[in-house]
Amino acid sequence: MSFGPIAIIGMSCRFPGCPSPEALWANVLDRRDLVAEGLTRLPCEDDPVFAWALEGAREAVSRAGPRLGRGGLVMGNMFLPTRELVRWAEHVRRDGPAADPRSRFSTGLPALEVARALGLEAGGFALDAACATSLYALKLACDRLHDGEADWMLAGAVSHADATILDRSLGSVGVLSPTNRSRPFHSEADGMVWSEGAAFVVLRRLDAALADGDEILAVIRGIGVNNSGQARGLLAPSERAQVEAMRSAYDMAGLAPADVPLVECHATGNPLGDLIELRALKRLFPPGLAIGSVRSNLGHPITASGFASLIKVVFALRDGVFPPTLHAEAPVREVGRCGYRLLGRQEPWQGPRRAGINSFGFGGNNAHMIVEAWTPRPVHAPGAALEGEIAVVGLGVLAGEGRSTADFATALAAGLRLGRSGYVSDDPDLLPQQAMMLAAAREALEGVAPWQRAGALVGLQCDAGGWDGAAGAAAYTGRLTNLVANRLNHVFDLRAPSFTLAAEEASGLVGLALAMRALRAGEADLMLVGAVDLAAEPVHEAAARQVLGRERGGDAAVAMALKRLPDALAAGDRVLAVFGQGPGACQADLAPLVGFPHAAIGLLAVAAAVLAGRVEPIQVEVVAMTGAIYRVTVTPS
DSSP: OOOOOEEEEEEEEEBTTBSSHHHHHHHHHTTOOTTTTTOOSOOOOSSHHHHHHHHHHHHHHHHHOOOOSOEEEEEEOOOSOOHHHHHHHHHHHHOOSOOOGGGGGTTTHHHHHHHHHTTOTTOEEEEEBTBTHHHHHHHHHHHHHHTTSOSEEEEEEEEOOOHHHHHHHHHHTTOBOTTOOOOTTBTTOOOBOBOOEEEEEEEEEHHHHHHTTOOOOEEEEEEEEEEOTTSSOSSSOOHHHHHHHHHHHHHHHTOOGGGOSEEEOOOOSOHHHHHHHHHHHHTTSOTTOEEEOTHHHHOBOGGGHHHHHHHHHHHHHHHTEEOOOTTOSSBOHHHHHHTOEEOSSOEEOOSSSEEEEEEEOTTSEEEEEEEEOOOOOOOOOOOOOOOOOEEEEEEEEEETTOOSHHHHHHHHHHTOOOOOOOOOOSSTTSOHHHHHHHHHHHHHHTTOOOOSOEEEEEEOOOOSSOOTTOOSHHHHHTTOTTHHHHHHHHHHTOOSOOEEEEOGGGHHHHHHHHHHHHHHTTSOSEEEEEEEEEOOSHHHHHHHHHHTOOOOBOEEEEEEEEEEHHHHHHHTOOOOEEEEOSOOEEOOOOHHHHOBOGGGHHHHHHHHHHHSOOSSOEEEEEEOTTSOEEEEEEEEO
16 A cells, blocks of 8 residues: 655654753764663653643644644553552552542543644544554554545654553563663663653645645655564564564555665664564665664653654754764674664765664564655645445453353343453453453454454553562563553464554544554454453542542453455355444443443443344444544444
């Protein structure tokens, strides 16, 4: 599929020691080691995810100039408990000091509040694809522009979590540097150093930006994303998948890797990860390639790391400079074997003003983006809107005490109350959130005809507890929220773009819309869309009472297997329902049956519509916390 060029017309960032894009670039050129200076965390403040998101978004828009038309937001976020959520949980569980109940909703609410504050008619949502989050957010924002769903888009990311949880999580899997030094591609590198921050960019279709006289900072030519599937393990990087993500970016851009003289690498200083990245590059890029990594300056701002790379590259393209990378004096042998140049000093740009950017995520998310300086030339017109009916070919539901779709259907028919789940995982290292989602997915995929390429999108909010007493790699990976989707990829060998996302009550419906778009665009032959929340617990319910006026939470995990309708019919799949257009009666309130399973309520209502057995279309409507309305129409098969 071709990629219509997208213009970057505004940028902002807030990283330690880098309060602006210009400051970040100056630090790169000055070869400043912010990690050695102890600058990896931003000053403490209450609810930084909310504050950084709103401040960064407003600044990026201000730098781009006044915006007219429909705007939207795709925001990366780290779906782990924040420092503020930990305080709220302590307040509820142990009568600790007062804390802000909004922090319970720090997974998806910041994106929704930014969209409301800026009046973005095309709405917003958050996602977590681990270290590849930034480029995934950029890809999804470009999709909305290509599809004509927005006239301009904000893409951004915030990287913040409770420091103790993050240290223990990353330390348990052995990726943190014991010497606290960030040395990408260095022969003595011993791991990554995590850092914090936020960054945003404003995007428009290039033809529209040119027509309105916008200042064009750089142009995105292609973004390739995928998932490693089973690969060698849940956490191991996959050379094959990285190569495929890079190749897909060049295919959609109509370019070859040899057309790019510089790659800003993901390289975090993790010896294994850096080595695999070099080997993947060697399979595509010829000798002479210049490589580097801004992680040598900043450390690794995880979900926001790709935006740090992008800002560095945009300025390098503007100034015609190959930028320096710190600690380049003793590179690993593989750099020389590839014939690549790890630059310790800046050099004049050589070759086309074009660069690649890598982002590879914990759990199998892979992304590569091509960015170039703008030079006047003919611009392709935007593509046509994507169409085609999408069929539900499998369904799995665990709601309340129910353990199957049949249990849920029986309760719907008889008006039975399903109560709280009491779900206990067979694996003590898996929190119920991951285990329930896996069980629902197994049921949804049972009996579905084989597919070529599939992905998984899961709507949720981060688990408010379960971190106390966790020890070892398995225990922490069983709690990492982005792995709720990536575990499905690993178990079922799903290799299409996959991630977790959050829009509070609308999380499942946003995932459903993105899954249908992926199928219509030919990015996958099957999409597994899910939503899960165990909201029948004290920390969530206390926050919901104060913020939302809701008394009773609920537990649910929902999974739907989707295919393009012609493919489903040709394969002999059982079609349960088709997503279509048109009016219909709103689905009945499910709260009396299962309580309110917050992030899962939207997709649970769609599951109820699929099971309703009515003839006329049923329209499901969900109102999210900020008042935004999300709808989907279900047509019986």
